Amino acid sequence: MWFYRSPTVVYGDDALSFLESIDMKAVLIVTDRNISKSGILEKVKAHIFSPSVETIDYIKEEPSVDEINDAVEKIGNFKPDTIIGLGGGSSMDAAKVILFRLSRPDLDFFDLTPLSYLGIKKNHKFIAIPTTAGTGSECSWAAVVTDRNDGRKAEMASPEIMPDFAILDPSMVSGMPAEVRRNTATDALTHAIEAYVSTWKNPYSDSLAREAVMLITSGCAKLHDDPENMEYNSMVQIGASMAGSAFSNSQIGLAHALGHAFGAVFHKPHGLSVGIFLPRVIEFNDVSCHDRYEEINSFFSTDLRKENLEESVKSFLKFMGLPLYVEDAGIDVDEYMTRKKVVADLCFESTGIIGNPRDVSRSDIDKILSDMIHK
Ligand SMILES: [Fe+2]
Incomplete structure (x- = not known):
């Protein structure tokens, strides 16, 4: 039941x-x-x-x-x-x-x-x-x-x-500042993708997550040149709500576990914090849920869709003006290297670890955190 x-x-x-x-x-x-x-x-x-x-x-x-x-x-x-x-x-x-x-x-x-x-x-x-x-x-x-x-x-x-x-x-939502819009829309996209591959996924969360990805990515692509358009705002607003309902009836995953910890340690907005980890988490999880990632990628807006979900998410983040590496989020590399251990410790307290489709070890987290700086 x-x-x-x-x-x-x-x-x-x-x-x-x-x-x-x-x-x-x-x-x-x-x-x-x-x-x-x-x-x-x-x-x-x-x-x-x-x-x-x-x-x-x-x-x-x-x-x-x-x-x-x-x-x-x-x-x-x-x-x-x-x-x-x-x-x-x-x-x-x-x-x-x-x-x-x-x-x-x-x-x-x-x-x-x-x-x-x-x-x-x-x-x-x-x-x-x-x-x-x-x-x-x-x-x-x-x-x-x-x-x-x-x-x-x-x-x-x-x-x-x-x-x-x-x-x-x-x-x-039509008058939202651009920074709030980019962070919150990225949070919503992360909810939909994580709900779709969670260990608790189900037919209800699946259908909401698919439609949410379509509405959020298409709506954001259209809002770029017309940010106060009510129809496009409504698309992202409904998509974000569907994504919320999807993860609420399924679970979040590792990008949220890492993002909660990272946001708390480095005082960065929630959307930026989960979004910055999402491409690496997709790369890490791919072995456990490759087909599901391919399915959800097909719901991306054609303006932003790439050959696989990881690349589509990177394209979305770049389009929204969000960073892919911690230096680009204004964080000093030395400070990051010193404090990433705290992020690793905190991340294991999140329910995102339970819902993630692939089991996660401490060394997996250390590797992902190390990959977050430009080589
Ligand atoms: Fe979130």
Whole structure:
């Protein structure tokens, strides 16, 4: 017995207006300062008719345990019946953990578990509104939380923190800065490819991953000359959400295990961090899943497709302006050589190791990390 889990996805032009049909009495919006300053928060609020709306608008990149606990304390006696995560992966992930903390104050922070029913949404509705097209957090039941003391990232998970509704309005992503677009789209592509070869792959994740690769690569190719085009933005937005649903119902792999560790040690964006490893991970895994890689490569946009998946991914990264080597990511080689041992240690804490199609040893990781600099 297995499950396919997904929120109700509301997508396309004017998707935000769906908020008007939801019965909400007290709403908590969890977001970040950029969103509240940019006018996006007000645009969302215009569709909320609840008499009582509170906002936590200071979620930072890669939210920490302390920041989330602080937010819960500030919410105090306000008792929302609806929680909205508005923003990129950080705000949506923070909203998931805040939902858990508000609904189960009797439990400790890391008591969130997928293994038993906790009644988290018994008294709450949970809505995710992404303002980037990449993390897929709106369709996943995982949240990444950082421990600021040692940079470790904890992956928290429960089907009960899956949003009830994911609202994909292209106007939310059409004004994204170019750097955010390239990082988030690369993250989404990595989700789709890793889900397609994961040890937990299944017919549902397969179909979503294939369509996601097509939508993300074609959409990005078209957006290059017309970045605010709503149709093309919608393609990447839907593709990223499908990729999120694919990995959420399958698993991530080694590029995410390495990327989480690398991003934590060198403070690089998540999309850049997973993307930089993806070609080497494909090269390493190829012996275990060559046919699957050939299949998914056929879904690449013809503008970017090459003779094999590794080359197609390199072509995508170059097209998006992302690095293939650590020096090109602005990292000093000596510092990299000194600290790559920490990356290797941390990477074995990720679930990406479990889902990867080929077993990974410490010497395999050392070899991949050594190949990340220009020879
Ligand atoms: Fe990711």
